[in-house]
Structures are given as structure tokens and as C-alpha cells.
Amino acid sequence: MQSGLSFGSALKTLRRTLGISQLALAAQLSSTQRHLSFLETGRSKPTVGFLRRLCSELNLSAAQRSALFEASGLRNPYSQRSLSSTEITEALDMIERRILQNWPFPAFALDRDWTVLRMNPRAARLFASFGFDVSNAAPSLLTVILSPAFRARIHNWQEASLGLYFRLQSAAGRDPAIAAAFARARQEGIFDHIPALITGQHQAPVFTALEIGPSAGPMLRMTPFVGQLATLQDVRLDGLEIEFMVPLDDASEDFLADLQ
Known part of the structure; x- marks a missing residue:
């Protein structure tokens, strides 16, 4: 609303x-x-x-x-704080220090628009390995994922995009910015293959590995694991998600763990 x-x-x-x-x-x-x-x-x-x-x-x-x-017109106990406010900064610093820095692989915190608010050094290095510089501004994860350059690195884009499609569809119902980006992606034909993929699978897997090749290193097989703060009450951080990248084989684990 x-x-x-x-x-x-x-x-x-x-x-x-x-x-x-x-x-x-x-x-x-x-x-x-x-x-x-x-x-x-x-x-x-x-x-x-x-x-x-x-x-x-x-x-x-x-x-x-x-x-x-x-x-x-009554007193609003949930008025929105600024992203630069002391309270929000302290909350994000806590997430970075207590959660992200303790994950041994890339991890980042996203707001409801999928803007990356905090990340650990391994996540920054992972973005850099794909050719995206995130050192000066908070990147939009959605912009990165839907870019032709990033999709070209995903070797199993058609299969892996199914999970992204439904995740975006769910988020679009809660956030206008995601809804607009999702609509543009559909208009551009990025997800035209989804209906055939849904009905063409013999047996859906438990989950789909994301197979992606950085500019240097092995083919990475990984999947995101999404968490939330169960007690979050702030409007500005409403919908905040913490995304942990999980390697699915030894070569991917070694590569991601070495991203210091």
C-alpha cells in the first residue's frame, strides 16, 4: 500500500x-x-x-x-527510518559482523528491492570474478542476475532460472520495484522457456544447482540459502533477506572458501 x-x-x-x-x-x-x-x-x-x-x-x-x-491519522509506531539512520546502520553492522563475516562462503544481505546492503569479502570477490565492481555503490542483485553478461556465465540457465522465476513472482506481489523488473524481464522474453520447462520435466529435482563459470577458476556448482531475522519490526528493513551461497562439490567449496 x-x-x-x-x-x-x-x-x-x-x-x-x-x-x-x-x-x-x-x-x-x-x-x-x-x-x-x-x-x-x-x-x-x-x-x-x-x-x-x-x-x-x-x-x-x-x-x-x-x-x-x-x-x-493516529500515531504511527512503524514510521520509516532512513537507511543512513543510526539505528539502521547499527542493525546492518550487526548483521555483517555477527552473521555474514562468520559464513565461510559468499553471503550478503538484501533489502526488499534486492539491493545488496551488506556483504562479506568473499561475496565482493565473487562479484568481481564475474566482472561486476561493487566497491563504490550498493549493487542491485536483480540487475546483476538479469544482465546478459551474468546470464551468459550460467551454463544451465534454463534449468536454474526456474527457481529464480518463482522467487521473483512471489517477491513481485510484495514489492513494486521487483514487480516492475519482473514484468520487464518477461516482456524481454527472458523467461519464455519456463512454461515448457515446468511441463517437460520427467521428475523435478530436490533443488537445482546453479552452474556458473567465473572468468578464472573451476565451474562452480552452488545454490543460495535464504534466511531472515525472525524479530524484524522495522519498515525500512521489512523484507530483508540474508543470502548464503552454498557450494555443492569440493572444487566449488575450495574456490569459494579461498575468496579472501
């Missing part, structure tokens, strides 16, 4: 996003369909108690809770 919406519009947008009817939501909140209708049309104003029930009974993200409070 976007800021600037009336509470009625924000509530209606949220309800449709979650696929819940007025009647079903009213029952879940111990309210009435009439009350919800009045809220959505602006004939009634939300109370603190209603917002409390709404946020406690539905599985809402920090960004969704923030949008509702902002639209209600």
Missing part, C-alpha cells in the same frame, strides 16, 4: 491483497460487515482498538502495519 491513501482505501487494498471478503474479515475481527463497509467508505473512522485487532489478528508485515497507521 502507498502512503497518502485514506484509511478506507488502505483497508480495502489490504483486504483485497489478502484475498479476504468484508464478511470474513469482520468475523475474524469480531466486528460486523456494516462496520467494515463504513470504514472503507469513510463514513466511520478507525479507533486504536480496531487497529490493534486488525494488526494482531492478521499476519501483516511491518510495512502493511505502517501503512494502516499512517492512513488512520
